[in-house]
Amino acid sequence: MEFSRSADSLQPSYIREILRAASQPEMISMAGGLPASSLLPVDLIRASCVLLTDKTELFQYGASRGYAPLIETLTKQHPEQNDKWLICNGSQQGLDLISRAFLNHGDGVVAEIPAYLGALQSFQLAGAEIYPLYQGSEKSHNQSQPDLIQLENHFKTGRVKLFYAVPDFHNPTGRVWSEETRTGVCTLCRHYGITLIEDAPYRELRFSGDQHSSLITLYPEGCIQLKSFSKTGFPGIRMGAMNGPAEFITIAERIKQATDLHTGLPQQAMINTLLNHAEYPNHLARLQDSYRERYQQLTSELIRQMEKQVQIEVVEGGMFIWLKLTTGSGSEVAERALTHKLAVVPGAAFYPKGQIVEDNAIRLNFSNTDPINITEAVSRLRRSF
Amino acid sequence: MEFSRSADSLQPSYIREILRAASQPEMISMAGGLPASSLLPVDLIRASCVLLTDKTELFQYGASRGYAPLIETLTKQHPEQNDKWLICNGSQQGLDLISRAFLNHGDGVVAEIPAYLGALQSFQLAGAEIYPLYQGSEKSHNQSQPDLIQLENHFKTGRVKLFYAVPDFHNPTGRVWSEETRTGVCTLCRHYGITLIEDAPYRELRFSGDQHSSLITLYPEGCIQLKSFSKTGFPGIRMGAMNGPAEFITIAERIKQATDLHTGLPQQAMINTLLNHAEYPNHLARLQDSYRERYQQLTSELIRQMEKQVQIEVVEGGMFIWLKLTTGSGSEVAERALTHKLAVVPGAAFYPKGQIVEDNAIRLNFSNTDPINITEAVSRLRRSF
Known part of the structure; x- marks a missing residue:
């Protein structure tokens, strides 16, 4: 069989290989981007799942744009945003629909590097060229913020x-x-x-500091926001949403139809139940509290056990710490960690092919690591240096 | 916003417009390709939905290839087929994954014309050129079968x-x-x-005559079979599967990952429950019996009320009758039918842009029309001539 050029150029992801290793027995995984399994809000949708099969209309074909009650909920809960929404199978599909809506072969996409490679894969599958905006570039006037001069040069x-x-x-x-x-x-x-694509899966996972303006409220006519329900809800049902200008949502809906007709209705009903549940704000607060604790415990352990080997950048939310190594190679540490039954992702895995790679970091996930394992995890990491 | 060439060329589907009209009150619709809502096998998955939220692992991230127990079921139930499966969001997504796996811009795809335009949309979105294999061509040696000489000329x-x-x-x-x-x-x-793509959504809906060999059993090394659970199970949950050679499934899995990571797990578990249910074979038999009755009632009415205006081709299963008109235009009949509160799709809607169109037919769906409405539906059709 002779495959297309874009299919041939898709590499199996290194992170996926690590995640496969991470599922081995006795392995502690800080590799994935998974929410805490023990905090999945299944209780909030239990009653609704029990009655699911009484709603026969959820099992018949639906609209490509999405389940009307869910769109209504999103519109109501985000009055400051554009009122056009499209429901998709996780924000990963949103990225794919955006790529197909905009990109001709050879078109340019700017992305902060290092990056979530799943996003870059979408763009590359559409034949795009990646223009890197290096984070923490030494030439930048402010190492913690993207360099707007470099950005403008790309534009x-x-x-x-x-x-x-x-x-x-x-x-x-x-x-x-x-x-x-x-x-x-x-x-x-x-x-x-x-x-401008505002990918916002972690926005609601802020556990300290103040929330900033959403990009879509600052640039409503040219921004598309991707919302994920995988971090605050359930990754396993594959649910996300796109918010953006009407002309884009119309085109994206047509592509969505050619792609898979529509997102499944029972899973849209589940998310609609979750978002409207009186306990949902408490669930979010619990998630934030728990991730703050895990983060604090992890950083304390890192400081206690490894102060000289690593540099920790403070985070105010999300799921990850980007750990700079004062010496050595992130790839080698990650490889040795596997032999100590610890899975972590080397920073180098987040650089697209053909870009300058800095191999002096590893990414640690703290959302999916059981607090009782954190001390042992750091000890395994220390032994991997 | 400036969209990609392939997005710009995607036309809103005429069938979708008709389906929108079909949802108006008092309308009888024979337009869609929907299974009978009253026969959706929700009872067979009720117990499993009640317990859904107890299986937390179904709400966490899963494998791109699919839910292992479902793949095991498919492998076990189809021992005569290839053992490589990929689960997708309905067979529509299977078509999209195939297009992206194989097609470079300008590559050719042969399709029988008239055709399911959702399939052609997938190919065209990948930049393919359609090579038409006209059905019932007058030049063909056997009007009811595809013309293999024309096919070989394309090859x-x-x-x-x-x-x-x-x-x-x-x-x-x-x-x-x-x-x-x-x-x-x-x-x-x-x-x-x-x-060779064997799209087989209707294969299990045979209500008379004998089943023929599946193409994938005749050409296992070069055929990909698309299985849909929308016609025998539930369209609303968007579930399908692809069966094919290992080298293809490996590539398709990578594209699937870049597209939406994986198909949702609860919906895969629902289909797995359905396929393993002791009552499932009886459900299929009931579906076949019911569609046979609806088909027979519809053809009897057509003969009784409209014998001179239409030519009926006998079918042994599926969901549709392709009704040839002895005079007049299918498009005009379909348009007039809407004013009589009947939705049907003109045959011309199944011809891709730029191909020879025969406007002498309409497609009638019989699976989703309530038997008590069939006499009235045919009467409305008659008045539309």
């Missing part, structure tokens, strides 16, 4: 169509854009006519 | 990569390939190295 090439951003608790670095950065990026995108 | 161009086929109860024509046709097509595909 000036005239070849860029999209800027893919994770402004809240970036994966893998955990960084948050300042209010000034948000305004600056939106001004640049508006000036150069660039469509 | 001889050297530009064709895929042949998209619906050998059992074709949508929209309801036709079935003879055993001789199946062998002939597989021999040609093997000779020219063409990948």
